Amino acid sequence: MKILIVGAGASGMVAAINYKRNHKDDEVLVIEHLEQPLKKILVSGNGKCNLGNSKIDFNLYNNPEFAKQIINGYNYKEFFSSISIETKLNGELAYPVSESAVSVKEALLLEGHKRGIEISYGEKLIDFSVNNQIEVTTSKRKLVVDKLILAGGLKSSPKLGSDGSVLDILSKHGYKIRIPQPGLSPLFTKEKTRTIDGVRVKANVSLVSDGKLVHKELGEVLFKEHGLSGIVIFNTMSLISREPKKTHKIYLDLLPDFSDEYLKNYRNSHKFSEFLLAFLNPKIANYLRDRFKNENELFSSIKGLEFNFDKSYGFDFSQVSIGGVDVSEVDEKLMSRREKGVYIIGELLDIDGPCGGYNLTWAFASAIKSTK
Numbered sequence: 001m002k003i004l005i006v007g008a009g010a011s012g013m014v015a016a017i018n019y020k021r022n023h024k025d026d027e028v029l030v031i032e033h034l035e036q037p038l039k040k041i042l043v044s045g046n047g048k049c050n051l052g053n054s055k056i057d058f059n060l061y062n063n064p065e066f067a068k069q070i071i072n073g074y075n076y077k078e079f080f081s082s083i084s085i086e087t088k089l090n091g092e093l094a095y096p097v098s099e100s101a102v103s104v105k106e107a108l109l110l111e112g113h114k115r116g117i118e119i120s121y122g123e124k125l126i127d128f129s130v131n132n133q134i135e136v137t138t139s140k141r142k143l144v145v146d147k148l149i150l151a152g153g154l155k156s157s158p159k160l161g162s163d164g165s166v167l168d169i170l171s172k173h174g175y176k177i178r179i180p181q182p183g184l185s186p187l188f189t190k191e192k193t194r195t196i197d198g199v200r201v202k203a204n205v206s207l208v209s210d211g212k213l214v215h216k217e218l219g220e221v222l223f224k225e226h227g228l229s230g231i232v233i234f235n236t237m238s239l240i241s242r243e244p245k246k247t248h249k250i251y252l253d254l255l256p257d258f259s260d261e262y263l264k265n266y267r268n269s270h271k272f273s274e275f276l277l278a279f280l281n282p283k284i285a286n287y288l289r290d291r292f293k294n295e296n297e298l299f300s301s302i303k304g305l306e307f308n309f310d311k312s313y314g315f316d317f318s319q320v321s322i323g324g325v326d327v328s329e330v331d332e333k334l335m336s337r338r339e340k341g342v343y344i345i346g347e348l349l350d351i352d353g354p355c356g357g358y359n360l361t362w363a364f365a366s367a368i369k370s371t372k
């Protein structure tokens, strides 16, 4: 048997390794249009690679039932240990003990090499057709293969390789697709935030979509010149991208550790300027003074500072794409229902999760499921 895997990224490399472990006599070729593999792995988790999560909450994926069906049974500890990467937890987030994404990349390549997997760089999938056999056209040659695994990712951070080209091919083949939107990225707000650019605050962030509260999360928010950033904002951006037609407002509780009651009492027993000094970063206090006409309005904004969503920072700043091939297009082993012998894995499928190891978990688990 000859197996072709498109994309030497997170899911493609794990699929190649797992396939070869289960079918050692088959020939496995990975094509990668860049000159290097695993570019996204190298930058993941700020260079530390948050490769898993010990307490995955499936409800945080956009399609919990499907994600659960594929991920159940996958054990990141077991898989990474089998390629000499021991893991440790920071809270529930799993990292390699080395705290280095380079070691994850090296271990995947070493295992691939040991098992005789061939990787061809600078070779791009152009198209394929499925009749009695799978005929593949790449930028370098024509191939006939028995199984084709598509692991080309979607459109986030295109400099790292995922340019949406595989999705375009599947779109031409008639697959049902949800048009990708940037997820896990900073966002622009209609309100200017230039004077607090660079300020970080711990805030309780609420997302209200078409007037309905849909998400609340505590975390660090980083103000940008024209908007908001930080992990909690990345997660919020993904939820916005899942509902692109709705109107979204973001509210920040700037003092999540203090109750309304406590703040009211403090304010009543102090001058307003003393109250602001006691609780707020002076830059934030000045920003609020500029934004609100009177002290009562300013005071109310502290536990619910409103921002109107404008747009995301785009795919260049996005860690995961929202959308992709509809999961109804694949069976429980991720084989296409339209084109026998073709498998679709990783981000290419319409599954996304929040920050915290959810997206690499999906990429690795789907790779393993498709190659059992």
Ligand SMILES: Cc1cc2nc3c(=O)[nH]c(=O)nc-3n(C[C@H](O)[C@H](O)[C@H](O)COP(=O)(O)OP(=O)(O)OC[C@H]3O[C@@H](n4cnc5c(N)ncnc54)[C@H](O)[C@@H]3O)c2cc1C
Binding pocket: 006, 007, 008, 009, 010, 011, 012, 031, 032, 033, 034, 037, 038, 039, 040, 041, 043, 044, 045, 046, 049, 050, 051, 052, 123, 124, 125, 126, 151, 152, 153, 154, 156, 157, 160, 161, 162, 163, 164, 165, 166, 318, 319, 320, 345, 346, 347, 348, 356, 357, 358, 359, 360, 361, 363
């Ligand atoms: C900055 C950043 C940090 C991140 N940090 C984390 C983290 O810590 N934890 C986490 O869980 N997730 C993280 N993610 C998300 C995670 O990296 C992705 O979800 C995951 O890499 C997706 O895996 P994939 O195999 O589907 O796609 P990719 O890893 O994007 O791999 C796709 C590969 O296919 C190649 N390719 C594309 N088209 C073609 C073609 N036509 N022909 C040949 N090759 C092609 C690409 O060059 C690429 O190598 C992060 C993402 C970014 C951008």
